[in-house]
């Protein structure tokens with residue numbers, strides 16, 4: 001039987017407790033055997049200027065997942081053309097790991113704009129999407145309501161963002177509770193986000 005693997009895509013600049021709570025919830029309370037945290041070099045909808053180096057973001061994801069057996073960091077997008085379109089990454093992964101069934105993990109906020117993603121219909125034809133609740137304005141497109149490939153998972157809502165963390169570090173605030181300890185130590189040692 002194929003292995004069901006969830007893909008949680010993000011820029012992870014930096015990875016924070018909100019990301020970890022979702023990834024762990026999906027791995028523990030759904031039928032996914034593993035969750036891969038895919039570090040995206042360049043999100044097609046975001047500016048690249050505030051981004052830390054790919055390998056530094058990957059190192060933080062690696063540190064955050066180290067003690068979670070079912071969470072795995074992935075650098076699969078580092079070798080793919082940029083900006084990184086998820087449809088291309090999924091095709092590449094399916095070819096590389098033919099015995100895995102890949103499923104997308106997405107917040108409800110992202111589902112509201114999913115119709116704007118490149119080849120979103122192709123993604124949905126070939127993959128399931130596991131959606132967790134997220135507070136955001138706007139409506140989910142009618143075609144995604146009660147869609148057989150879209151499954152809702154009742155994960156907790158934690159409103160932390162990487163933007164808030166970067167801003168707080170710049171203002172010399174203590175953000176330790178919002179990050180895994182080893183991630184915080186790395187950011188502190190490397191002086192990230194201070195300027």
Ligand SMILES: Nc1ncnc2c1ncn2[C@@H]1O[C@H](COP(=O)(O)OP(=O)(O)OP(=O)(O)O)[C@@H](O)[C@H]1O
Pocket residue numbers: 009010011012013018019022106107109110134157158159160161162163164
């Ligand atoms: N607190 C959170 N709870 C649940 N999902 C989150 C949370 N923060 C981010 N996400 C989701 O996790 C994925 C990766 O997030 P991303 O790396 O863009 O972090 P972010 O905190 O939204 O970053 P930024 O503030 O830099 O835009 C995205 O799908 C995003 O919607």
Ligand SMILES: O=C(O)c1ccc[n+]([C@@H]2O[C@H](COP(=O)([O-])O)[C@@H](O)[C@H]2O)c1
Pocket residue numbers: 009010011040042043044045046084085086087110116117118
């Ligand atoms: O493929 C697309 O068209 C596409 C458009 C927007 C976002 N994505 C992916 O979705 C992931 C989460 O997006 P975001 O904006 O919440 O950080 C990010 O890692 C992107 O690679 C993908």
